[in-house]
Amino acid sequence: MSFLPAIITGLALGSMYGLLALGFHVTYAVSGTVNFSQGSSMTLGAVAGYFFLVLWGWPGLIGIPMVLVICAIYGLIIERYAVRPFVQRGSDNWLMATVAVGIIVDNLMLFVFGKEPRGFPSILAVTPIQIAKDAGVYPLQLLIPVVGLVLAMLLHLFTRRTRHGVAMLAVVQNPNAARLMGIDVGRAIAASYAASAVLAGIAALLIAPLFNVSSDMGTLFGIKAFAAAIIGGLGSAWGVMLAGLCLGLIEVFATNYLGSVYTQIITFASVIVILVVMPHGLLGRAGVKKV
């Protein structure tokens, strides 16, 4: 594979990681916590999408919003039952609780959906566009980075330029002061979890046609997306998206020049190296805790 096709394949792959990783950023920016099983949220979105859009043949105008609503409700449930009770007690056990919820969801999906992988057809993943020799991509693969970058930009603008956004950021800085300023801290955190799961739902609907729907499709994606979120700096939407793209490029270049046996070794070794050199991630900033 020559240089240009490798870049295109890498960016398309990386934007999938980045898109899913934005979900980690959203909750972290507001509450300092994350849903560790973001991959399972994606599986949930894909399975819901499969039922609504493929199996029951609902039109996209109804089916897609319904998938996102289900994801949002799921996000609210995660926050209410797997995060809030522990954070209120000042405990870090939300970490294990979110992993546990993920495992429960994976098994529920196995129960509802079955083990057999199924296709998720999309008109955007039928005819590849030949960008260069040997470098065809489905239109959907070009759409994913666009959606990812637009969402990253919207998140950035929302948190920096709008009253609600600034209020949400205030929550993580000092929840008590924020409360005194009249900010509904609980609601802000709940909203961030809903948004996080919706992002996973969007990622699911975009990725499923390129992949297949299966009950364990989110597992590896979730891990790679988390790596992207950490490399990018959890606090920065741009950083997370950028890190996703880097991860995709590293993966493709490692496979391309060294062979697929080394892909995972090189990819995750790079994650460690980046974190050693830049402990706060690509665009993250060191948090200052005032006492």
Add this chain to the structure above:
Amino acid sequence: MNFSCSSPSLLHRRGFVKSIAGTALAAALLVTSGAFAADPIKIGLVTALSGQSARAGEALTRGATIAIEEINAKGGVLGRPLELVRRDDESNPAKGLLAARELIQREKVAALIGGLDTPVAMAIVPFVNNAKVPFVDPWAAGTNITHNGAADNYVFRVSAMDQDVDKAILQYAVKKYGTKKPGLILVNNPWGESNEHGLKAALKAANIEPAGVEKFQDNDVDVVPQLSRLKAAGADALFLVGNVGPSSQVVKSLDRMGWAPPIVSHWGPAGGRFTELAGPNAKNVIFVQTYSFFGDLSPVGKKVMAALQAKYSDIKGPADITPAVGVANAYDTVLLIAAAIQKAGKVDPTAIRDGFYAVDQVDGLIKTYNKPFTKERHDALTENDYIWTRFEDNHIMPVASK
């Protein structure tokens, strides 16, 4: 008064209970010994009956059931009917081993059929060799299942074996496409590993140098980088080993590259809805099978087809028997077990194992077996018994036989 009265009556009651128990025991003994002559010979089946491989497990059940009914209609084996006892292993090695133990120790099966997945079969192999009960694998292809190194081997197979499939893949590609430099694209798990050894050995024996060996993960979305390396290295055909999901990712990645080399594959694509997952180019993948109900059927084929249609209302034609491999392998497995018990002359596991070596001719579905097993050869099928197939819509159709 009460005391003096109750004491003898208590004693009396004890004696009564004793005599009742004695009679019951005697009656039970009589009943069992009386029933023994007509007692069925139990054949165990450990396979996935739920989850991803449930359809395959059902196919094994159907093949075995048809064979057992046919044998029982002719008076059974050694004058006793055969009975199938099934257990679900959920494709889980630990559960498979547990089920095998239960069938052998509690149900006292004369022989065990099982092993849809190589890891499950591998978990059962040491146990059956220890328990000295014949175990016949009608599906899993891992070479080490029958080549398990045990001094006293009780494991047989009526299915494809990786090592032979690898030889067959190369033979077919050379004969059909004149392949000189194949590229290997293998799933990164023990199954891929097993076939990497087999394919490399087959290539070495044929003095052919592969263009390269590339691995892909079960969950890879994009296999373009791996395939591009093989293309750049001058691969003129692809040898594919992977389950249905990952295999479909290979087909879709080839679509995007606009590259259409011949693809010769192990039987992974047969395990699911390959056309739905891989799209229209699924038909480009030629994969190995042991049997197909399409085309001109042998007399045994016609007989089994008719029996299947009569027994299962969902079977209208050959397209409804999926996976055909499961039905055919299980049918032949039961025939061979019955022949081995007949040769043994008694229902004793070790005698039955030796009976397998003595089996001379059995008219099976896949072929007519002629001395299929020896002490050195525990696989009834060879690379010459495989057929080549591809998906046409949702049906597995033969492209060429032998």
